């Protein structure tokens with residue numbers, strides 16, 4: 001594992017000792033160690049040297065403060081949660097793409113629009129029921145005339161009389 | 168891998184629907200938060216997070232158990248993110264305006280709906296602005312930097328795990344992450 005480049009990091013045991021002599025290279029080295037310093041990954045000696053430099057160098061201190069607030073803000077971003085429909089959408093997609101092999105409780109409905117079919121069947125059923133209910137015959141047969149009596153009143157010849165017995 | 172995890176993986180391999188449901192329920196927020204912070208757009212993030220789980224369902228046989236399941240899941244997530252970022256970059260010009268609006272709106276919504284500690288009105292505005300600015304700055308980073316920042320500073324993963332997810336040596340992860348953080352700091356200075 002490649003650790004931080006410690007050879008290019010000049011330790012500064014005396015706080016503020018090289019404030020004047022430090023060139024931009026020195027500050028650049030300090031910047032290189034911001035992450036390791038922030039995460040507590042520097043060995044003791046380097047950490048102390050870093051702290052000492054920051055204490056004595058306003059530019060690096062300001063730079064480090066900005067760095068720290070940016071990284072801290074990242075960790076404080078609130079955690080987003082998946083929308084409530086997430087799980088069912090995943091399952092629906094798998095069902096669709098697998099042709100109903102998985103999560104396929106509604107597989108039949110995939111090939112035929114099942115819901116539509118159910119509605120149509122229901123409507124037809126309801127229509128038949130209403131028709132049956134309104135029909136006086138209790139059947140679907142259409143009847144256009146009121147029922148006539150089977151024979152005219154007083155008709156005598158309708159009912160066959162028994163033939164007179166031969167004497 | 169624990170015995171329990173092994174059994175769980177076996178059930179996933181058998182395409183056990185209940186096991187898959189449990190897995191989605193357990194990991195959906197982790198995946199969604201990652202895709203959202205990488206893409207900065209709710210619709211894209213949700214769509215991509217769904218593709219991640221569909222890939223898991225299809226490709227679970229290729230999980231060899233050499234890493235934790237969640238590491239493998241992150242690997243799939245990161246690969247999907249990289250591809251989507253490339254795809255979106257091609258659409259960039261056309262969609263830039265819409266994208267910016269989404270980032271702003273989502274950032275504001277996210278911060279307002281966050282179950283945050285009580286704040287004064289001033290502090291709340293600051294929080295909303297901070298989320299917006301930060302999300303915008305993340306979106307402006309190179310995707311290599313963005314991935315590492317999301318995995319380390321937002322998802323709080325170890326360097327070792329990030330190394331496994333990205334197939335990068337730990338030293339490279341560290342140095343690249345540092346450059347990403349410095350780039351982020353610079354971008355944030357514009358807004359401060």
Ligand SMILES: [Zn+2]
Nearest residue numbers: 027030057060
């Ligand atoms: Zn300095």
